[in-house]
Amino acid sequence: MESNIIQKPDGKLGVLIVGLNGAISTTFLAGIYAVKKGFAKPIGSLTQMGTIRIGKRSDNNFPLIKDFVPLASLDDLVFGGWEIRDESCYEAAKYAKVLNETDLNNAAEELKSLKPMKGVFDQNYVKRLTGTYVKEGKTKYELMMKIRDDIKSFKELHSLDRVVVIWAASTETFIPVSEVHKTKEAFIEGMKNNHPDISPSMLYAYAAVAEGAPYINGSPSLSVDAPAIVDFANEMDVPVAGKDFKTGQTLVKTVIAPMLKARLLGLSGWFSTNILGNRDGEVLDDPGSFKTKEESKLSVIDSILQPDLYPDLYDNYYHKVRINYYPPRGDNKEGWDNIDIFGWLGYPMELKINFLCRDSILAAPIVLDLILFADLAKRSNMKGIQEWMSLFFKSPMHSPDVVPEHDLFIQMMKLKNTLRKLMNESPITHLDTNGVAHRIEDFECYD
Numbered sequence: 001m002e003s004n005i006i007q008k009p010d011g012k013l014g015v016l017i018v019g020l021n022g023a024i025s026t027t028f029l030a031g032i033y034a035v036k037k038g039f040a041k042p043i044g045s046l047t048q049m050g051t052i053r054i055g056k057r058s059d060n061n062f063p064l065i066k067d068f069v070p071l072a073s074l075d076d077l078v079f080g081g082w083e084i085r086d087e088s089c090y091e092a093a094k095y096a097k098v099l100n101e102t103d104l105n106n107a108a109e110e111l112k113s114l115k116p117m118k119g120v121f122d123q124n125y126v127k128r129l130t131g132t133y134v135k136e137g138k139t140k141y142e143l144m145m146k147i148r149d150d151i152k153s154f155k156e157l158h159s160l161d162r163v164v165v166i167w168a169a170s171t172e173t174f175i176p177v178s179e180v181h182k183t184k185e186a187f188i189e190g191m192k193n194n195h196p197d198i199s200p201s202m203l204y205a206y207a208a209v210a211e212g213a214p215y216i217n218g219s220p221s222l223s224v225d226a227p228a229i230v231d232f233a234n235e236m237d238v239p240v241a242g243k244d245f246k247t248g249q250t251l252v253k254t255v256i257a258p259m260l261k262a263r264l265l266g267l268s269g270w271f272s273t274n275i276l277g278n279r280d281g282e283v284l285d286d287p288g289s290f291k292t293k294e295e296s297k298l299s300v301i302d303s304i305l306q307p308d309l310y311p312d313l314y315d316n317y318y319h320k321v322r323i324n325y326y327p328p329r330g331d332n333k334e335g336w337d338n339i340d341i342f343g344w345l346g347y348p349m350e351l352k353i354n355f356l357c358r359d360s361i362l363a364a365p366i367v368l369d370l371i372l373f374a375d376l377a378k379r380s381n382m383k384g385i386q387e388w389m390s391l392f393f394k395s396p397m398h399s400p401d402v403v404p405e406h407d408l409f410i411q412m413m414k415l416k417n418t419l420r421k422l423m424n425e426s427p428i429t430h431l432d433t434n435g436v437a438h439r440i441e442d443f444e445c446y447d
């Protein structure tokens with residue numbers, strides 16, 4: 001962050017969604033149109049409904065976040081994106097069966113007018129899908145350049161001032177970081193030579209950064225987290241964020257695990273299982289895509305519980321995550337968590353959590369918040385990985401010299417203090433200034 005002078009959100013903000021016709025994207029879009037028409041409230045959206053405390057506790061000053069920081073207005077968003085099937089958003093939303101007929105009809109006109117651009121797709125990376133509406137090119141480099149052309153034309157066509165690109169497309173097969181991801185030179189060479197470790201999501205990410213557009217990765221795929229693309233984002237002054245929207249089971253995990261640690265309760269096992277029947281569930285039924293998701297879901301508890309610091313409590317727990325594709329459930333995922341814990345003198349106890357959620361309903365407001373915050377970051381001269389947006393991700397991107405922050409409430413504090421800092425307000429530390437006032441005279445802080 002070089003300066004906290006923030007460029008105003010004047011003009012139109014283009015939002016390009018990869019996977020425009022997916023369950024999350026269509027639910028998000030229908031919701032935006034409903035909110036704009038006054039049919040619904042933006043429930044779940046921090047940027048639209050959240051508040052932020054400014055100043056001392058006694059000041060009683062809690063503005064809405066959207067009144068405190070200069071965010072783009074919903075009226076200034078212009079949508080577009082890519083898909084691998086030639087359907088309108090309306091047909092796709094009907095297929096997803098997330099929304100009822102009334103909600104679909106309320107947004108029908110706008111959804112019907114949204115037609116995707118041809119995507120860059122390769123079935124080797126998403127085994128369970130077939131692309132029938134895809135770009136052609138001899139090399140990955142050529143395909144990446146075509147995505148860049150799309151971004152440029154979209155900007156020109158709609159006279160946009162700024163563009164944000166968000167990946168809400170399917171999870172790709174697991175690809176660990178390898179030499180080709182490490183430097184920009186190797187990555188460019190790799191694109192030209194069709195290196196198998198370069199997946200379509202990396203091409204979108206690279207193209208967005210090259211066009212100066214912030215890029216958000218809502219899936220667990222490596223994508224923009226390839227070190228070469230992060231370096232490129234820093235070089236181009238472009239903010240990037242990811243990975244994997246934190247919506248259901250992991251959201252709950254990142255609240256329960258800090259609770260156990262706060263009370264020094266031990267953990268002997270955590271078994272998490274899910275059933276879901278949407279297209280995402282079908283894609284994750286492939287072992288390669290599941291491995292990508294599993295890595296993302298598994299990392300969370302270890303990093304919160306810090307077994308190395310608390311070996312007596314967390315050294316030896318068994319952690320298992322299952323996702324089962326079960327078509328009758330559609331988008332209405334059911335998650336079970338069985339948590340075996342122990343307390344004073346090692347006596348065992350159990351926690352059971354059964355979350356009957358709706359995947360896309362939980363994800364849609366996050367999509368909105370990420371778009372608006374990524375645009376804010378760009379206008380605030382922030383670049384590279386935006387760790388303050390960790391709140392929204394299962395597997396937050398972070399620089400190699402730090403561990404990721406998973407605890408939901410620390411993530412929230414990071415986010416709000418970043419907003420305060422951007423607006424030249426003091427961060428809130430929650431220090432008890434009454435109790436230790438004589439020790440902290442030199443600090444400016446609020447309790």
Ligand SMILES: NC(=O)c1ccc[n+]([C@@H]2O[C@H](COP(=O)([O-])OP(=O)(O)OC[C@H]3O[C@@H](n4cnc5c(N)ncnc54)[C@H](O)[C@@H]3O)[C@@H](O)[C@H]2O)c1
Nearest residue numbers: 019022023024083119168169170171219245247279280359
């Ligand atoms: N719903 C949640 O709670 C949640 C939480 C975390 C992460 N995610 C991730 O978000 C992503 C989207 O989820 P969803 O439920 O909307 O899935 P979905 O299957 O309904 O939608 C994904 C869309 O992406 C399209 N697509 C796939 N590859 C593409 C490519 N290369 N270019 C353009 N389009 C492409 C597919 O055709 C599909 O329409 C998935 O990766 C999922 O794992 C979802």
